[in-house]
Amino acid sequence: MSLARRLLLAAPLGFLAGWAAGALESALVTATSDLVFADPLLDSVEVAWRYAVVGAVLALLLSLAPRRLRPKRPAAVLGAVLGLIIFVSGTSWIHQHFYGGRPTVAAGPLIANGILAAAALALGFGLGAVRTSYAAALLLAAAGHSGVVVTAAQPSSSKAAAATAPAGTPNVLMIVIDTLRADHLGCYGYGQDTSPRLDALAAGGLRFAAAYAQATWTRPSVASLMTSLHPASHLTNDLHARVAPELQTLAETAHDRGLATVGFSANRNVSAVFGFDQGFDSFWTHASEDLNSILRFTTWERVLEIGRGFGLFRNQQPPSVAADVTDRVLAWADGHDGRPWFAYVQYIDPHGPYDPPADFLAEIGVEPLDREAVAKMDIHHGNKPWPFFQVEDADPALVARLVELYDAEIRYCDREVGRLLDGLRERGMLDNTYVVVTADHGEEFYEHKQFGHGQSAFEELSHVPLIITGPGVRSGVVDQRVELIDLYPTVATWIGAAVPERIQGRDLGDLIAGGRRPEPSEALITNIKGYELCAWVFGHEKLVRIELDGKVVWQLYDLAADPGEQHDLAADQPQRVEELKAELLRRRLDSARFRLERAARVEAGAIDSDLRNELQSLGYASDAEE
Known part of the structure; x- marks a missing residue:
């Protein structure tokens, strides 16, 4: 088969594979999220279009690969692209949702990614071996868009004011x-x-x-x-x-x-x-x-x-x-x-x-x-x-x-x-x-x-x-x-x-x-995102506890003598740190006393590429999200 013919066949196949992957991931997001979207079906079409372009590019690259590496049949191109997109997307989901977006070589994500790789390859090769792979991909895309419609959260009806504010209310x-x-x-x-x-x-x-x-x-x-x-x-x-x-x-x-x-x-x-x-x-x-x-x-x-x-x-x-x-x-x-x-x-x-x-x-x-x-x-x-x-x-x-x-x-x-x-x-x-x-x-x-x-x-x-x-x-x-x-x-x-x-x-x-x-007087500052940082400011002192990947670091600062916090006193005053640890623990526990009774489940949601691009331009949504 000539190169031109391979490219002409590969592009629409990759486009279709990418569209199916985008529709399926859209359904996954709406099914696992309580976020409310203005027009989830239209949004999922936009997402599918973006993935479709990515799929077409991947298919063209596969067609340009050496003979021993590229798929033998056109349908196999569709399966390979779909499997590859699902693998990369799934890896990112594991990375973001379970490991806070931080680079890690822990055994958990490596094992999960290995299982995902095997599943994605099986799906890709399986679909590529089916004569009706085109129809199967279309059905997957339709299932994804249908899933979005069925599972998308509905906006809550606006609540009318329970009363009219009394005259003179500021x-x-x-x-x-x-x-x-x-x-x-x-x-x-x-x-x-x-x-x-x-x-x-x-x-x-x-x-x-x-x-x-x-x-x-x-x-x-x-x-x-x-x-x-x-x-x-x-x-x-x-x-x-x-x-x-x-x-x-x-x-x-x-x-x-x-x-x-x-x-x-x-x-x-x-x-x-x-x-x-x-x-x-x-x-x-x-x-x-x-x-x-x-x-x-x-x-x-x-x-x-x-x-x-x-x-x-x-x-x-x-x-x-x-x-x-x-x-x-x-x-x-x-x-x-x-x-x-x-x-x-x-x-x-x-x-x-x-x-x-x-x-x-x-x-x-x-x-x-x-x-x-x-x-x-x-x-x-x-x-x-x-x-x-x-x-x-x-x-x-x-x-x-x-x-x-x-x-x-x-x-x-x-x-x-x-x-x-x-x-x-x-x-x-x-x-x-x-x-x-x-x-x-x-x-x-x-x-x-x-x-x-x-x-x-x-x-x-x-x-x-x-x-x-x-x-x-x-x-x-x-x-x-x-x-x-x-x-x-x-x-x-x-x-x-x-x-x-x-x-x-x-x-x-x-x-x-x-x-x-x-x-x-005191204040408590907490960051919980792939790590936990808790700072307790009281009087002229600040005690900080940072936990990352099972390692805990304590810091102690004297804000009166060192307002710029350039001199960590934890190593020089270990007894003072020990005296304060129990107090910080008590405040940490107290700060969580209204945790919702939903098995501490954060309402995981999702945002689209435009929003992620915007957040990334502000410094958010990188591989190691803040």
Whole structure:
């Protein structure tokens, strides 16, 4: 058979094999996930199309292989491609779902992958030997799409407000600025002019000098803010997890009180697909879900990235900028019906890749980053936690440039937050309104030999800004330690709602009124994602426990003498570490006391290639997810 004929026969066979594999994986995702998708059937068709292109490319490559290596019959090409795709996809599923996405050579995944390889080869050779292999592949594809329709979770019907909010109920505007370090704001002592509008807000309100996030990456941190639960209780701890429908959220409490509830998020980690729309009358995410399906069928993300390089799979997600978020909120304000309201607004601009709008950079005289130089550095999130991993010999000049662009992103976002507040004030919507500004986590810039976030609990990641203004809120500074889980009961009290029993935060009302809490004030930070990191901050000390692959590391820092956490005292003070271990264990157990009674099952979900590509562009969803 001539080469041209082999290629003409192979391409459609590979296309069909890839389509069947994509449809089957789509069904697997919807069958094992509680995530809700806008149009699961259409999404599965898009996924199947992408896999079909991959299948066609693989079939062409097989046809170009030496005679002794390539399939002897056309049908065998279809079987070989299908088996290969299923093997690679299945390997990724095992890697991501059972081993946290971290590189590992443990016996478990090796054995599982071996079994999968044998099954995939058997399927491929079996299908390739069948005369009706074409029809069999079509039936597999049809079964996959049918499975999507049958097993896809249905959206819950929107719940009508149980009551009308009483006259005089205050409004609440909660602004979360993604990846914003407290120590890079002027009001927290930073020497650069990054935050004039936030500084002015803090000067007229109450600034919390020692606020802490409960996790150091977005999904679990915002879940803690919304549920007033520690990550060990809400279980929204990895890229496969969503906020469980059984959990009561702050938005649901506001909704039940009769407030209009609206959400605006520039980070797709905080979106309806991951359950963050619970309790909101409407929840806008920067990317249109009509254009970007919300399933994760991207175990071939590396291949798809190559395809994108040729323009086959262009990411339709436009760059997320603060101006778009502000415009959306103000557009909502123009049509608001006058009821008391709760609005959640999340900006993302300080998050990598530190790429403010070109006109803004020109305005402030800052040059864009050299992307080729940055690509040589390991800046993505998902590295093993410190001290199990570190980036070697980062260029100080390049680190300084990263910080310069990060600061520019803060300045740009600060301007847009100011425009949002001005716009609401002009519309009369800041009267009788509490404004809360905080962050989900900070960012590392090689202070501890890593970049990004999610892999440690050092102060540059866990210490976040918190500024509150509103009716009866005094101006000043609270120096006692508080946590983001404290915001839920605080807001509930403001709007006159009952505070749920199953929460772990404490109302900030006593501190806002000028009182004090018993010392030492403390905070707990937890990352659970393929490893467990738990940091307990109390008084002037921080005790950290990190467990990875059965190995436990303890760290101890004196934040008064060493605020930059450069000197681990665990080796020098083993007796002090032993004294504190039991206390940390007690707090770890207490933080998990509201774990759902579902055999500790995280609601594993999936996201599609567009969403994975977007998350990967932000540093998530790599081979070692953060």
